[in-house]
Amino acid sequence: MTTQQSLSEAPQLALRRAFSAFPTGVVALAAIVDGAPAGMAVNSFTSISLEPPLVAVSVARTSTTWPLLADRPALGLSVLGSDQEALCRQLSSRTADRFAEAGWRVGEDGSVLVEGAALWLECGIHAVYDGGDHEIVLLEVRSSEMFPEVAPLVFHQSRFHALGNAG
Template sequence: MLTSNFQQPGPDTARFRAVLGHFPSGITAITSRDTRGEPVGMTVASFTSVSLTPPLVAFLPGKTSSTFPVIAERGTFCVNVLATDQERICRALSVSGGDKFAEVAWQPGPHGDPVIDGVVAWIDCGIEAVHDAGDHYIVIGRVNDLDADSTASPLLFFRSRYNHLVSA
């Protein structure tokens, strides 16, 4: 693994967040089940594909997340790419505590993890590796199954606001 010993002071966190907010991102709901079989989930904008062979993806949960340890313990998760009309679901899964799935319709995926109804795409994964990265983790998932709705449009986050694609 390549690492750099060169350390330079970076920008303050407010400026860092403001500038990086100019990069649009899709919004995903990472879902799993707890030890009682109840659904758990969190919203994540930091999601990416990693490798085609083997098929790998990654998401970056914050270390303060109370949901990620539950997902890590189970070892499987489902990435749900939220659609333009699912801002309500995004907000429900963003809060800490409570029954996040009270008004979220879903079906069990291949590992039993929630596939949320109406998403643009879903990606069923097993945790391959977890790496330390500052105040976040980098979670690598091996893709086991996936599907997409080619007619749906994604919910986007840009400049600290929810956005939608505009057709040309």
């Protein structure tokens, strides 16, 4: 069975539903700002290049957090673990203390890395491109640390999921 949606009726809602068919990981993007951690959750994260090592995220132009992070010398990207759904919601909140009771550490040049993540990347901004109602941020990876025992949090059809063990 398939579902067809018309983009002429409530186009943003229809397109949001269509995009939700593609599962994504969830990443915390964070840095130290004025002596405290500042960050946000993004699910538009992708690898771009091995040489040079580049990844990309997409941030809404309406974000009030991105302008705080955009001029930082380093940004931490933490691929959230399957048990960090509550933290992801907290990082997406407009009013809550986003790092309350979260474990984190400061990396090189002020990046913030979340404890319990599946992967840490320390990055610098390489370039920023127009992406309609978003900015596409190309980040150069300076260092990485994997935690293979941690399964990543996955967002699919507007819900969080954990990956099952295929083995």
